[in-house]
Amino acid sequence: MSSTVINNVLASYVCEPVQREVGDSLRRRQSDIRRDYHEAVMLPESNIVDLSCQMLGDEEKRRGLAHDTSALPGGINSAVSVATCSIPWRDLAGMPLPPKTVLDKFMTDFFTSVDWFIMVFYEESFRQRYENLMASTLIPEGENGNFLWLVLLVLGLGAHYGSLNALDADADSLKQLSGGLLMQIEQRLLAITDSPKLETVQICVLLGSFYLFNGRPTAGLVTLAGGLEIAQVIGLHHESKWRGLSDVSRESRRRSWWALQVADKHVS
Numbered sequence: 001m002s003s004t005v006i007n008n009v010l011a012s013y014v015c016e017p018v019q020r021e022v023g024d025s026l027r028r029r030q031s032d033i034r035r036d037y038h039e040a041v042m043l044p045e046s047n048i049v050d051l052s053c054q055m056l057g058d059e060e061k062r063r064g065l066a067h068d069t070s071a072l073p074g075g076i077n078s079a080v081s082v083a084t085c086s087i088p089w090r091d092l093a094g095m096p097l098p099p100k101t102v103l104d105k106f107m108t109d110f111f112t113s114v115d116w117f118i119m120v121f122y123e124e125s126f127r128q129r130y131e132n133l134m135a136s137t138l139i140p141e142g143e144n145g146n147f148l149w150l151v152l153l154v155l156g157l158g159a160h161y162g163s164l165n166a167l168d169a170d171a172d173s174l175k176q177l178s179g180g181l182l183m184q185i186e187q188r189l190l191a192i193t194d195s196p197k198l199e200t201v202q203i204c205v206l207l208g209s210f211y212l213f214n215g216r217p218t219a220g221l222v223t224l225a226g227g228l229e230i231a232q233v234i235g236l237h238h239e240s241k242w243r244g245l246s247d248v249s250r251e252s253r254r255r256s257w258w259a260l261q262v263a264d265k266h267v268s
Contacts, residue, residue, distance in 0.1 A: 086138035089148055094184045098177070100134055106158030113161035118209055120202045120259045122252045130154075146192055146199040149185055153206055156181030160210075182210075193226055198256060201231045205259050212267060224263050231260055 090097060097103065107130060111123060130151055133139070139148065156178045163174035185192070185207060193200055204227025211220030235241055236257040242250060 086140055088137060089133065089139045090137075092139075092145070092148060093152060093181075094187075095180050103134070103155055106155040106162060108158070109162040110154050110158035114157055114206070118206065118259050118263070120205050120256050122248055122255065125248045125252065146195055146197055146203065149188065149192055150199045150203050152181050153185050153203055156185070157206065157210060182207075189223075193230065196230045196233050198234065198236075198253060201227050201234070201236065201256050201260060203227075204230065205256065205263055209263050212263075217267075221267055224260070224267060227260055228264055231257060236260075 107127070115121060115123065129147065133148065133151060139145075159174045159178035159181065163171040163178065166174055185203070189207075192203060204223050208220045208223035208227060211217070211223060231237065236253055239250075239254070242253065245253070
């Protein structure tokens, strides 16, 4: 047998196992890739509301962890950083406000003209919170500031509808005051919606409905849609999951969700 034949035979014995080994390795690799791909794409069912709730929950956890280090030297939140400062709430309004007797009239005009068909409040509870705000001078900065904007929105709407039955001179001043208050809300609407609370939903319902009834349908649709998403994020649509709430709080949440649903059905 020639040396060439012998070399070919030896080469076949050497190469064949190597080729088989390479082929097996490639097949195993392809199988692993397919398995990893299927595991990656088989995500649990979720929607944008669930993801939003999860993100908010994670954010609260991060805040809690950061706060736990505040007692340590060099902690993320020191005693100075977590201390809240109180500020005059009338300064936050962004414009001069009339005396309380006039504001009380606006509040009454709101419940007479608006609340009877857009029932977002438990009136007795809301009026009590309003009185507490009026009796105070300072409010803690950042502590549910949306209630202040909600009160100013209610007063602005009350002034608007009160102007419809006023004399010409009074009507002009009321419309000017109402327009100024509503403008303050509009300028801060993005910051307001950044805080997902019941008051935020109520602001969206009232402001969105006002837009719809006063020639601004696009702004109304966008505002109501934002309110609906925030309502779902804070769980207004899952009453069975509400825990530790008083009867008044439950009723306020029910009314806000109901008013939002009515407004949403109306525009659709």
